[in-house]
Amino acid sequence: MTRFLLVMPPLTGHVNPAAGIAAELTARGHDVAWTGTESVLRPLLGPGPRVLGTGTRAFRAQGGHGLAALRSLWEGFIVPYARFTLKPLDTAVREYRPDVLLVDQHTPAGALVAHRHGLPWASFAPGAMELDRPHRALPQVEAWMTGLLRGLWERAKLPGAEYLDPRFSPALVLATTGPALTGTVSPAHHAPVGPVIAARPHDPQFPWERLRPGRRRVLVTMGTLAGGLGADFLARAVRALELCGEDVQAVFAAPRELLPGLPAHAVAVDRAPVLELMGRGELDAVLCHGGMNTVGEALAHGLPLVTAPIRHDQPFVAARVAATGAGLRVPFARVGPERLAQALLTVLGTTGHRDNAVQVGRDLLAGGGAVAAADRLEALA
Structure with a gap:
C-alpha cells in the first residue's frame, strides 16, 4: 500500500478529474488523502475521503481578458493561495507522511513542500495553459512568471541552487487531455491520459x-x-x-x-x-x-x-x-x-x-x- 496526498485548489474543474484518479488509487488498495479548502472539497468529494484542511480565505475575483486575466489569476489567486497554504501543507505532510504527492499546477506550494521533504511528486494539469508554455514567445511575461515562482521558492526557504519550476514535476506530468486537443506530441514524462470520467456524488435536488x-x-x-x-x-x-x-x-x-x-x-x-x-x-x-x-x-x-x-x-x-x-x-x-x-x-x-x-x-x-x-x-x- 502506498500513501498518496492530493494537493488541489478550491476549483471544481480541478477537483472533479482528480477525484476519479483518487477513486482508482483507492480501489487498488492505496491510502489516499486530500489537502486544500475543506469547505470546497467536501461537497465535491462526499463524506468518505480524508481531507487535511488548509483553511479558508477569500481571494480576489478573477477578471479581464488576455494578459490582464493572466495577471489576475497569478497575483489574485495562485501566488496568495500558495503563500496561505505553505505552512498548513507542510504540517499535513508531516502528519500524513505520504509516499507521493499529486500537485495541481495551480497549487505550487505542494511542489515546494514535496521538494523540502525529498518526496516524489507528480504535476496535475487539468488545463492546457501550462502544457506547452504558450507565453514563451513573450519573454517579459515568462520572466514575470518566473519571478513570481522564484519568490515562492525563496519564501519556502529552499536552496536557490536547487530551483526548479514548481508547475512541472521532472518525473511526471499528468494531463487530462490528449493530442487531439493539444495538437502536440508530449515529452516522455508527460502522460496525456485524456478526460477522467468517474462517478460523482448523486445530486438528489436536480429536477x-x-x-x-x-x-x-x-x-x-x-x-x-x-x-x-x-x-x-x-x-x-x-x-x-x-x-x-x-x-x-x-x-x-x-x-x-x-x-x-x-x-x-x-x-x-x-x-x-x-x-x-x-x-x-x-x-x-x-x-x-x-x-x-x-x-x-x-x-x-x-x-x-x-x-x-x-x-x-x-x-x-x-x-x-x-x-x-x-x-x-x-x-x-x-x-x-x-x-x-x-x-x-x-x-x-x-x-x-x-x-x-x-x-x-x-x-x-x-x-x-x-x-x-x-x-x-x-x-x-
Whole structure:
C-alpha cells in the first residue's frame, strides 16, 4: 500500500478529474488523502475521503481578458493561495507522511513542500495553459512568471541552487487531455491520459422530472471562474435558447438571478450533475467557456460544443475544438443572441459536428483516463 496526498485548489474543474484518479488509487488498495479548502472539497468529494484542511480565505475575483486575466489569476489567486497554504501543507505532510504527492499546477506550494521533504511528486494539469508554455514567445511575461515562482521558492526557504519550476514535476506530468486537443506530441514524462470520467456524488435536488421527452437539450455552463463576466453572456444565451424554439430545452448551470427572462421550459440550477446528464443521454450539445474539463467530458460522451472562451487556456481549447470539427467557436464578448442561436442550431441540426465529436472523444479516451493515471503514479511511487 502506498500513501498518496492530493494537493488541489478550491476549483471544481480541478477537483472533479482528480477525484476519479483518487477513486482508482483507492480501489487498488492505496491510502489516499486530500489537502486544500475543506469547505470546497467536501461537497465535491462526499463524506468518505480524508481531507487535511488548509483553511479558508477569500481571494480576489478573477477578471479581464488576455494578459490582464493572466495577471489576475497569478497575483489574485495562485501566488496568495500558495503563500496561505505553505505552512498548513507542510504540517499535513508531516502528519500524513505520504509516499507521493499529486500537485495541481495551480497549487505550487505542494511542489515546494514535496521538494523540502525529498518526496516524489507528480504535476496535475487539468488545463492546457501550462502544457506547452504558450507565453514563451513573450519573454517579459515568462520572466514575470518566473519571478513570481522564484519568490515562492525563496519564501519556502529552499536552496536557490536547487530551483526548479514548481508547475512541472521532472518525473511526471499528468494531463487530462490528449493530442487531439493539444495538437502536440508530449515529452516522455508527460502522460496525456485524456478526460477522467468517474462517478460523482448523486445530486438528489436536480429536477429530473422537468426534462421534457422528445426535446433536443443543451447544457449551458460557463465554469467556476466566470464570475460577474458571465452575467451578460448568460443573458444573451437565455435569449438565444429562446430563439432556438420550443423543441430545444436548455439546462443552465448558473444562479437563477443571472438568467433574466428564463423561459418556463428551461431548467436552471446552481450546480448541474453534468456527468449524470451526459451518461443518461439527456444532452444533445454543450454551450460552455471552453474549459478543458467540460470540453473533455462532453467529447468523451460524443457531444458537439459551442464554445465562447473567456481567458487563460480557453481560447486555445476552443480553437482546437473548432479545428477538429467537433464544434463551433463564438466570441464571448460580442456574440449576439441571433448568432449564438444559429451556432447552436447548427451543431444540433447537422450530423457532422456530432460525428467529429464522437471521433475526438474516442481519441481522448484512448489515453486511459484514471486507470492510466494510477498506473503512472504507482510507477512513480
